[in-house]
Amino acid sequence: MTEVTPRLAEAEADVQALVESAMEPMLGVRFLATEYSTGPVHGGRIDSLGLDENGSPVIVEYKRATDPGVLSQGLYYMAWLMDHRDEFQALVRERLGVTPASAVLWSAPRLICIAGDFTRYDLHAVREHRRSIDLVRYRLFGDHHIALETVASVAGQGRSTQRRVGASAGHERTPRRQADAMAELAAVVDEVLRGLGEDVTKVPRKQYDAYQRLRNFACVTGRQDKLLVYLKAAPADVGLVEGFTRDVTGLGHHGTGDLEVQLRSEKDVERALELFRLSYAAA
Incomplete structure (x- = not known):
């Protein structure tokens, strides 16, 4: 040795x-x-x-x-x-x-x-x-x-701009209650991702919000009924759960990362916390 x-x-x-x-x-x-x-x-x-x-x-x-x-x-x-x-x-x-x-x-x-x-x-x-x-x-x-x-x-x-995730064209028909719920969920996800470390910064883009250290470790984009978070964690190292996690390697999507996590409630955020930490560590 x-x-x-x-x-x-x-x-x-x-x-x-x-x-x-x-x-x-x-x-x-x-x-x-x-x-x-x-x-x-x-x-x-x-x-x-x-x-x-x-x-x-x-x-x-x-x-x-x-x-x-x-x-x-x-x-x-x-x-x-x-x-x-x-x-x-x-x-x-x-x-x-x-x-x-x-x-x-x-x-x-x-x-x-x-x-x-x-x-x-x-x-x-x-x-x-x-x-x-x-x-x-x-x-x-x-x-x-x-x-x-x-x-x-x-x-x-330039990175401190606040915007509502998922408020893109076509969402005007989304029921107000559902839109408010998604905005609240986005705020929770934002707090959790920023709380992973003092070196986390947020970069708002038109199609997604990126969270990065030196490199991106999470990209968040919105849908009418859920948030999609793309992580740098390797899908092969994660036990994929239908309706919650998905391997998007080679598939087109907004942001960076091959592991897609679908969030519909704060309970899903709790389930995803270990995946967030894994991706943060990889960045």
């Missing part, structure tokens, strides 16, 4: 290359570009650009160890991004296609800072800022493993 001790990378570029090579499974972000130039006037290079599972633009900045400038540098690039939306959408169109480019969620851009550690001033500044920011501590183990730990995660103003 050999002890594998945690260590920092020899160079910042080593961390960047490792994360960029597997950005989607690590962060839930589709990779777009590395060392992206912000032009001669702005005079900078964004370490990594990406698009997350909900269509939010993502800037990733890396530091080998603790660097008090990582947050201000990331926010500097975030300001550039918001002023160059057309350029970013053109990049998405070139790398991922027309459909993702037309659905970029500009209300919830994200900054992910990955570093050896952060100062207490960084932690305080994140909570005071209006942007969506994740501070992530990394450690390398041996030559083949990396651990990512979320130190702080704050949702920006």
